[in-house]
Amino acid sequence: MKILVTLKRVPDPEQKIKFKGEALDLSSANYVVNPFDEYAVETALRLTEKADAAARIGEVVVVSIGPKEAAQQLRSALAMGADRAILVAGDDASLDSEQVARIVAKLCEQEKPDLVLMGKQAVDGDSNQAGQLVAGYLGLPQACFASSLELSADGKTLTVGREVDGGVELKRVPLPAVVTVDLRIIQPKAVRNRVTSPEHAYQEGPRYASLKGIMAAKKKELREVTPGDLGAATAARVKIVKIVAPAARKAGVKVETVQELVKKLHEEAKVI
């Protein structure tokens, strides 16, 4: 099985956001792999290994679009165990979802993966579009917001648990397909490939790179291309005019007792 995983570098969500005029000030930002994309890498690795025998049984290709520095995030995915990487040159602060999806779709035509795995959204842009767009452009089935995945015995279909309003929906898609992953996909038994024993429980969360993995990653292929090379050089359709800080909510008052709280809610705020 061959899986293409997309990976975006994002400003560390734990860091305080700075503004400069009507734009973000990213001059001192630390970049990390978008958490949902890291979960997608973990998911891809789980699908392409026999975990109880530590054997690889498929190929994972990680793709990022960004400046040269984004190679660092690709190397971290290679260190986790991905097989090779592709870095598409681009300005990750101004690309819109459509440009990203066009590039990924072109790479899919070249690489012909059995599965495209993506994070459900990048935690900087929060657009939640790219996966669905790729599926739409390629006419492939989609399963978004996956919290579990199970490969069929013949390896040709996936049953995906999707987190929807009011519960979990099970959807079956034939491969090739596009799947975007949600938080819960990294739970110990969320991914089943029928090769790893169903009893096997993973450590929760994305795996850490071993020292051996980090050394091996340095020798793995990291190919650099441009959108032009792929025939996917398009202009942004969604332009960011400005970015500002939201109005701060003013802190209220502390109450001493439950009785005082109920009185305030009833008489002052009038919400009960």
Added chain:
Amino acid sequence: MATVLVLCESKGSALRGASLPAVSFGREMAKARGAELALLLVGAGASAAAGDAAKLGAQRVIVVDDPRLGAYLAETWAPIVARVAREQGADVVAATATNLGKDLLPRVAALLDCGMASEVMAILGPSRFRRPMLAGNALAEIEVTTPTLVATVRQTEFPPAQPQGTPCEIVRVEAGAVSDLGAAFVALQETKSERPELTEARIVVSGGRGMRNGENFGFIEKLCDVLGAAMGASRAACDAGFVPNDLQVGQTGKVVAPDLYIAVAISGAIQHLAGMKSSKVIVAVNKDAEAPIFQVADYGLVAQWEKAIPELTEEIQKLKSAQS
């Protein structure tokens, strides 16, 4: 004539309340662009809700009701929405950013080959919108440059549309060829609840990791019941398995903006604040006086929930009995 097309979700013979803010967005958008408003209902049995939709001030309601559209699939719905949009000459296609809206509309944008705005909070011009980024810690003003545009609408930022005027015409459209690309709906494991839906409730009470286990959420449930509130939870509480995942309030869970939000034993991570800070009145109950949740709370009570929540439930019960 230019048309704004708003996809509405239905459940049996009723429109989903979650779709009503998108109708308000549609009205405002139609005004800004000098366009007509059309509402679209899709699905097996969707006709049953057409009467309700016809009262919402649109120029027409379009219904695609076909037994082959029994369970929602992006694969079958997206081509229908895109085709209706083309036939109607729609230059705006919108829906509320519910789970279905978020899943479906980008695929519709791909088929219409146009730009899309996600989670719109405000209309600033015919193609200009405000939307949140970085878990709501930044607000972007964006311009969609394609002649046709697709948008999802943040439910908490537009009022639910109210019925107005005389009912409009209802137009039935054939589904035509339906291809699921081999995808299939298997089952829905529903979270059963007698309480109001989280995103539509007037009052929400959420518990965090500090509740320590699922059983203790029983205290939150009791408080919800006296208030007629929906129950929510922080990501930490969901991850720990105390409550089902679909109760999660936050950047990656549900976004809520009730009249009253009570956060119990929730520290107030950025991720959680992103999902509730537009609430009208916020109450925080936490034993840690330094917890960040107090920075956004209108009323803060530094206390152990074990003592405060049963007491609060009792006090509210007293108040309610005195009122009735």
